[in-house]
Amino acid sequence: MQSASTPVYRIKRLVARHAGGTRALALQGIELQIGAGEQLALIGPSGAGKTTLLATLACAHRPAEGTFEAFGSRPWDLSDAERHRLRARLFLAPQTPPLPPRQRVVTAVLAARLPQWSLWQALVSLVKPQDPEAAYRALVRFNLGDKLYSRVDRLSGGERQRCGLARLLLSNAHALLVDEPLSALDPALSQLTLTTLQQEAASRNAALVCSLHQVDLALAHFPRIVALKDGKVAFDLPREQVTQAMIDELYLNEPPPANAPRQDDLATPLAVGACL
Numbered sequence: 001m002q003s004a005s006t007p008v009y010r011i012k013r014l015v016a017r018h019a020g021g022t023r024a025l026a027l028q029g030i031e032l033q034i035g036a037g038e039q040l041a042l043i044g045p046s047g048a049g050k051t052t053l054l055a056t057l058a059c060a061h062r063p064a065e066g067t068f069e070a071f072g073s074r075p076w077d078l079s080d081a082e083r084h085r086l087r088a089r090l091f092l093a094p095q096t097p098p099l100p101p102r103q104r105v106v107t108a109v110l111a112a113r114l115p116q117w118s119l120w121q122a123l124v125s126l127v128k129p130q131d132p133e134a135a136y137r138a139l140v141r142f143n144l145g146d147k148l149y150s151r152v153d154r155l156s157g158g159e160r161q162r163c164g165l166a167r168l169l170l171s172n173a174h175a176l177l178v179d180e181p182l183s184a185l186d187p188a189l190s191q192l193t194l195t196t197l198q199q200e201a202a203s204r205n206a207a208l209v210c211s212l213h214q215v216d217l218a219l220a221h222f223p224r225i226v227a228l229k230d231g232k233v234a235f236d237l238p239r240e241q242v243t244q245a246m247i248d249e250l251y252l253n254e255p256p257p258a259n260a261p262r263q264d265d266l267a268t269p270l271a272v273g274a275c276l
């Protein structure tokens, strides 16, 4: 039963494995609570488990052990139909959005409304897009308004990535899960993208969880930083308490993350300002 104070996510001692011969651990002993309206960045070296955690939060990956509650329910104890309904409250934007290459952008973006539509509306929209104005408004917010009727396979990597994010704006979700949204974007578009995602999350009081390799942007934009390493939470802190030593330790023996702040740029603890 969900009340106003029910967290969006409540996770205890969560363990996740991937399929395959070794069933290697991807997440171990994860403890996490995320409330409505919270915005947090997930950082950590490659292979730390960020994508696996986002897939778990999206109910796309079933945990092997532990407690996992979303909106007060245990998704994997629900029937398939109930879990399907729960998933309509979650939106996962993968790093490479699964957009049909021959589809027009307008149709691909409007597909985010599928969970809200009847089968008939969905079929009609494939032939004649329903509410193209809404798709246009979403694309404009990612500086992509001129691509409304382009074919998906004619988009650049960065345009495709933002097209995937425009879908998020058309969803009804209250947990927005975004995996490395900036990997194909230049600095100006990166700022625009993060600001748009954060404004959208704030306007619907949604939880926003965003994995980022750009540590400087994570610290500049997000009030809470959750760092993963080797499938475990290395730290989970307000950004003001994150120090350069913690970042160094997190990426020890790893190639430096993209756009990591230089040592000279950082006080200890880090002095960072919001960009919202």
Ligand SMILES: Nc1ncnc2c1ncn2[C@@H]1O[C@H](COP(=O)(O)OP(=O)(O)OP(=O)(O)O)[C@@H](O)[C@H]1O
Binding pocket: 018, 019, 020, 025, 026, 044, 045, 046, 047, 048, 049, 050, 051, 052, 053
């Ligand atoms: N489909 C899969 N099958 C088997 N192992 C996997 C699979 N996907 C990920 N893994 C393993 O799970 C661990 C966590 O991977 P994950 O993709 O969650 O990390 P990540 O932090 O998102 O990495 P990156 O920053 O490189 O995207 C890694 O050891 C990875 O090799």
